[in-house]
Amino acid sequence: MISKRIKEMIPSVTLAQSEKIAQLKKQGINVIGFNIGEPDFNTPDNIIKKAEEAYSLGYTKYTPASGMIELREEICGKFKNDYNLDYTVRDVIVSSGAKQSLTNALMAIVDPGDEVIVPTPCWISYVEMIKLTGGIPVLVEMDERTGYDLDVGKIKDRITHKTKAILINSPNNPTGAVYKREDLERLGNLAVENNFYIISDEIYEKLVYDGEANCCTASISPEIKEKTITINGVSKSYAMTGWRIGYAVGPTHVIRAMSDYQGHTTTSPNSPAQYASIEALSNCEKFVEEMRKEFDKRRKFIAERLNKIDGINCVMPKGAFYVMVGINKFYGKSYNDFTINNPMDMCDYLLNESRIAVVDGAAFFADDSIRISYSNSMENIREGMDRMEEGLKKLK
Missing domain, CATH: 3.90.1150.10 (Aspartate Aminotransferase, domain 1)
Structure with a gap:
């Protein structure tokens, strides 16, 4: 059965x-x-060479469940350089792709019956991930006529006492929308006022056009940072989809819960791929x-x-x-x-x-x-x- x-x-x-x-x-x-x-x-040659180096150096064993400390340090450095955000390695988990990071986050914070708001159009896996936790997806349609901008007013109307999180994706798959800072700030303030999390999937952060820039939700204010779990990875920006390295950055207690869950599912991600991802983040701009x-x-x-x-x-x-x-x-x-x-x-x-x-x-x-x-x-x-x-x- x-x-x-x-x-x-x-x-x-x-x-x-x-x-x-x-x-x-x-x-x-x-x-x-x-x-x-x-x-x-x-994938760029220098990343591939680092993977080859990893094998020769013996990076073929388990790493900590949350990922290599060196890679987590590099991720902390990336957030400091890109968004002036301070994180420690305790605030970072590396997973087998951003998909696993998303699942880990939902499993860590969502109980059966909790509601998770999702602006649509959205990636179908978001909804299925929420359902697998026992959570209830609350879909809120964005308007094509505005370029699928984030309609915070519509979202506000769907917040209830059961709202545990909102899952957003900018730059967006499938619409290509890039959410405005002012809209993300309004959303962040709602999260603080109503005590729910923002899971911000920023996997396409480097692929923006027309002078736009990705606004990392956690960078807007210290209060919003404490309510934000940022999801990212090396798949899209560094052409490394098959390497399966994603990561999440967020409040220490949430990341610890995600690590505990990951420890009972996949343990640590691929070791040589983690080693190569350090090169991706540090030397591929x-x-x-x-x-x-x-x-x-x-x-x-x-x-x-x-x-x-x-x-x-x-x-x-x-x-x-x-x-x-x-x-x-x-x-x-x-x-x-x-x-x-x-x-x-x-x-x-x-x-x-x-x-x-x-x-x-x-x-x-x-x-x-x-x-x-x-x-x-x-x-x-x-x-x-x-x-x-x-x-x-x-x-x-």
């Missing part, structure tokens, strides 16, 4: 789609992937900036290209490497055996007819939309957009 909690869990749509695409590619079918949630750049500039070129191109396609509209993203694309004007239209009635129909149509892979917006609680990742070469983006436009023209 399968447990009720697992049977009620919605599987990851993006991972399931990746399997379908892999099968098509195995058949020799050329599919351009706009579904991928990871940089298409390879040039690579990060070069990657950010390339993503910026792709962002401008793909948003402009999409908005030239009849029936399509999308908001110019400010961060990360995604665009949300409205497709409801195609509802009721058909070609051959396909009729478009919802975003999943559009995803299936574009995969089968245009040989491009996009993601159903419903996976992010965004009705009438699809998500497109521009983490791909300019050559593939151009070809993919041509294929998309050609395919959509066939729908009548």
Whole structure:
């Protein structure tokens, strides 16, 4: 018998789609992937060399459950340099990816029946993580017309005596929104006044455009810092998704609880990957900036290209490497055996007819939309957009 909690869990749509695409590619079918949630750049050579060095130096044993002290010290230094925040190694936990850091945080603070507010559109895993703790996700829709800015007024209306936390993500997956400091300050003050935590997922912090800058929520005030658990990692900024190193920084007692939980699940993260992550955090800013500039070129191109396609509209993203694309004007239209009635129909149509892979917006609680990742070469983006436009023209 399968447990009720697992049977009620919605599987990851993006991972399931990746399997379908892999099968098509195995058949020799050329599919351009706009579904991928990871940089298409390879990990920088200096990081790879550090991993090789780790093996030769014998960094192949367990580390403390919270992660290598040297890596936690480097993370403390990063927060001091980037945001003038003072943390000690007791305030930091390193995990097997930011996903585990998020799960650890929720497991540490959420009891069954507690409510966790989540602005939407959002990454589907947030909701499933909350449900697995026995918590209740409270979804609050942000407005596309404002570029999906954080609507603190809407959030305030959903706070109850059961509110334990709010889980925010800026720069945002899937919308590319970058939350304004003044909105984060208002949210932080609500957290202090109402005694709930802010879990701030800042995994895309380095990928911001148009002169924007990531505002680290914990940096706004000492009082807000005490209510904030910051989630980050090396996956997106340093092209290290497969290395599985994430981390959380926050109040000492919360981090201790997260470490206790991690000690009974995965223990410490991969040792050589931790060693290499020190190099990522200390010596890769040039690579990060070069990657950010390339993503910026792709962002401008793909948003402009999409908005030239009849029936399509999308908001110019400010961060990360995604665009949300409205497709409801195609509802009721058909070609051959396909009729478009919802975003999943559009995803299936574009995969089968245009040989491009996009993601159903419903996976992010965004009705009438699809998500497109521009983490791909300019050559593939151009070809993919041509294929998309050609395919959509066939729908009548």
